[in-house]
Amino acid sequence: MPVGLSDNDLERVDELIGARRRVARGMPLYLTGESFQSLYAIRTGFFKTEVISEDGREQVTGFQMAGELMGLDGIGTGQHNCDARALEDSEVCVIPFNRLSELSREIDTLQHHFHKVMSREIVRDQAVMMLLGTMRAEERLAAFLVNMSQRFASRGYSATEFNLRMTREEIGSYLGLKLETVSRGLSRLQEEGLLTVQNKNIRIHKLDELKRAMSPRC
Amino acid sequence: MPVGLSDNDLERVDELIGARRRVARGMPLYLTGESFQSLYAIRTGFFKTEVISEDGREQVTGFQMAGELMGLDGIGTGQHNCDARALEDSEVCVIPFNRLSELSREIDTLQHHFHKVMSREIVRDQAVMMLLGTMRAEERLAAFLVNMSQRFASRGYSATEFNLRMTREEIGSYLGLKLETVSRGLSRLQEEGLLTVQNKNIRIHKLDELKRAMSPRC
DNA sequence: CCTGCGCATTGATCACCGTCAATAATGAGC
């Protein structure tokens, strides 16, 4: 993942990557309470992370796609603090955290890169707080779709046509809404002509207007 | 902050701490967009961090008290991604991030400690997402007060009697509620006999019931 | 092909919380 390494260092980082691991759709990569040993970089596939509170509430805290890193929440306590579950058949690289720590002590670039990744995760979480704290249902939905669009685009896929891997309920959990509200919101955006929804398939017709729909009433 | 260092290493970590800096009530420690150079450890006082979105929305993302670290959000982009503002006259230790990086390459304990702090910040943020995504107004308030109580207690102050430093509006922003709802919620908890509110002064009478009030309807 | 199950859509109703508004209390500054 990091760039700008010497050939020699690059080799060593390559060795850092332990095994690969396949995770079938619906199966957990790790569960809350399991001992934390490794980080996971997604090679292919799609995941959700989900926190479960003492009183049984569930909150999806994120959806992860290829290239993204999972497991950072486990470093602090030595135990995973959320569930990570595959939304489609997926493959991850296992990155033993001990080895990453050692190596990042020797390779500046790797250390910096790792710190940046953690920091960006914090910034991302803050953006979700903003979404949950201040946006109305349709704004949240627009923000979610724009975010998906950008992430697909940055991976070379279409920014305007993609298949969601998660259910309405999972979207709702992530956005702090009920699944009915998600469904209604999508129908509404469709009526307004911003996009077409057909089950999990989304076709965005007016990306700019969708971005504007993230802001309060016109 | 880290413990378990040799005397020698302890000296070096001490040197890591740059200047101290005083921040008067209401003044910013840093603002969004400023270049990121240092982390800040609070010696005394009380801060809030706040994200401001492009369309002008504000979201308080946290309240920080003595011993806590601020500025982690800046590492990823090299710029601060939120405002940090003192809620009372405060003093912080400036920790130049370059020096921290260097030193943590040499001192394992420091490296581990730093990684844990970042990870815990991520877990904390996820707990806030859970709060914003799944809890009703009064549950959020109870959770907020219990959290404050615990943090005061862990610093040697009373767990049942303390002064909030922030306004109802700031509490509301943090909890995704309007200030009126915060006020009503506090009044309600008071009517129920769980606590006494007098402006910013909180006296908790039934901490266990307050904890129960974090969960859905009795 | 049909069956059954999970997922999605849509409608009707209701409750929670936001909004608007008026008043009160607090604290800083002169």
Next chain:
DNA sequence: GCTCATTATTGACGGTGATCAATGCGCAGG
């Protein structure tokens, strides 16, 4: 001590989204 601005409380009302419920769709498996 008085004034003013800020902060907090409380009430009335309305809207957004939750809840309850019924129907429809799509897909895996027999």
